[in-house]
Amino acid sequence: MRIVDVREVTAPIASSIANAYIDFSKMTLSLVAVVTDVVRDGRTVVGYGFNSNGRYGQGGLIRERFAPRLLEADPNALLNDAGDNLDPDRIWATLMKNEKPGGHGERSVAVGTIDMAVWDAVAKIAGKPLFRLLAERHGREANPRVFVYAAGGYYYPGKGIEQLRAEMRSYLDRGYSVVKMKIGNGVAEDRPRIEGVLKELDGKAQLAVDANGRLNLEDAIAYAKMLRDYPLFWYEEAGDPLDYNLQAQLAEFYPAPMATGENLFSHQDARNLIRYGGMRPDRDWLQFDCALSYGLCEYQRTLEVLKTAGWSPSRCIPHGGHQMSLNIAAGLGLGGNESYPDLFQPYGGFPDGVRVEDGHITMPDLPGIGFEGKSDLIKVMRDLAA
């Protein structure tokens, strides 16, 4: 049993949306195929992975550094003790050989993308959905019913409050109970946007807001004073993701739930947020995204760090809207997952036929991560592996 090839293609996920920090006019992602020599149900097992929106494709790093390390390794050194499957942690250690600690940059995205493909292959070789395999490995009961919220509400050229309200209404109509919109361009611009959306939701769903790290401390506090007038689900990523002191000071002005973490890429960074960021385990939310942060091998270390610090995995609702985090949520008891109903297709979303009801989806029993159940996605994946 061995990995015979690691393929990467950088694909566009561009659109005309913008958050308070970046626009998505040139956004890309990396799609990876880890091809094995294992055959299941008459088909060669190929694991697939991709990185979430926001950090661009990582083709250079994957092709020049990480894929060659896997292909040059002794194939037996990448297997589990029984020799009947790949071992994700041994593969992870091989990927990270001769990498210094710290300074996570974007190698964490390259590794996270390959790691997703490896876990997909491992669960397919085991003949199980990844969420069931994870629950078994951790001695837990899987829960296929997962909370999901609808992320959107971007700044959009020519889009006024009426269109924003219509967008949010469409998420309500599709079964979501929590929706999210962007803020950060200024209190004067955002207050009427928020009030318009809250009117549209009319108490039938809750609203989260996301400043994408745009605000300095003074502006983050000014926003907090405005936002705390409204019953929001959370106030996300107010300031720079690595400014733990800003987050901690903000907590003093914002008693309602805060959320952050999508731009922290290692368990060490996550631990610093917990130690120094003033985040409160009884109400705040952690959004670390394995696809951007060295993958599930690292995410399990992050969950250990959280546990040690008294945080439940149910306080985690990852960024990114991919099926990988849906599996982690169902298998390891996270609080839910992000979803972008109208963006970043065909990568995001759910297997065909999965519907949102009362803000939750139910995972179908598909082997691996479940990409084979999403026809538009598996088509581009198989094109890469062909």
Ligand SMILES: O=C([O-])CC(=O)C(=O)O
């Ligand atoms: O706009 C983005 O970069 C995505 C984002 O922050 C989110 O989904 O929370």
Ligand SMILES: [Mg+2]
């Ligand atoms: Mg965000």
